[in-house]
Amino acid sequence: MTDTAIRPKEFDDRVMQYLPGLRGLANKLGLRGEQADDLVTETVIEVLERWQNYREGGGFWNWLYWTMRGRYTNAKDKKKLPMSDRPIEDYEYSLSTLPSQEGYAELSCTLSRLTGRNGSVLVHRAMGDTLDEVGAIIGVNRERVRQIEMAEREKLRAAA
Structure with a gap:
């Protein structure tokens, strides 16, 4: 900037x-x-x-x-x-590390699976937001954010 x-x-x-x-x-x-x-x-x-x-x-x-x-x-x-x-x-x-074309393709594919509210929870958590911060954004409590995050991570693991 x-x-x-x-x-x-x-x-x-x-x-x-x-x-x-x-x-x-x-x-x-x-x-x-x-x-x-x-x-x-x-x-x-x-x-x-x-x-x-x-x-x-x-x-x-x-x-x-x-x-x-x-x-x-x-x-x-x-x-x-x-x-x-x-x-x-x-x-x-x-x-x-410098990005690779293969890594970019894999990341793009993974991010395309993260859609809707549940996907945004995982993206926010990956960006370092706390459970409370994410909960305030989507209007749920921190425990529900944790549950959504765990479920989305499991979906990604299963797809890998």
């Missing part, structure tokens, strides 16, 4: 709640599989980088929608997949 302001955690949480909607929009645009995943990922990266551009009056979904449409139109005009125009090392986070 060029600004010294720190993006609020609530903003990141809000973006994550819209992942299923963004996946659906990518499908409506005619993208499937890896192309759809790439568009969703690139949209999320852009939104997180430009978080200070969001204005509450316009509606959060509208902002996400038009950001994705813009990325899609630009990629379509350039006749290429919606891939980032800068190397991964430039992002403001560090990775312990």
Whole structure:
């Protein structure tokens, strides 16, 4: 980020709640599989980088929608997949290992299984949110969050 302001955690949480909607929009645009995943990922990266551009009056979904449409139109005009125009090392986070195409495919497949409220519970927990924080987001108590998390983990293990 060029600004010294720190993006609020609530903003990141809000973006994550819209992942299923963004996946659906990518499908409506005619993208499937890896192309759809790439568009969703690139949209999320852009939104997180430009978080200070969001204005509450316009509606959060509208902002996400038009950001994705813009990325899609630009990629379509350039006749290429919606891939980032800068190397991964430039992002403001560090990775312990460099990503591989195989690892990305496996992660994309796993994340595609995490849909709806139960999937968002697992994603929030993976991002480090506490049981209480997740419970406040989805409107249940911490024990119910723990139960949902365990059930989703078991589903993923069974699918592996």
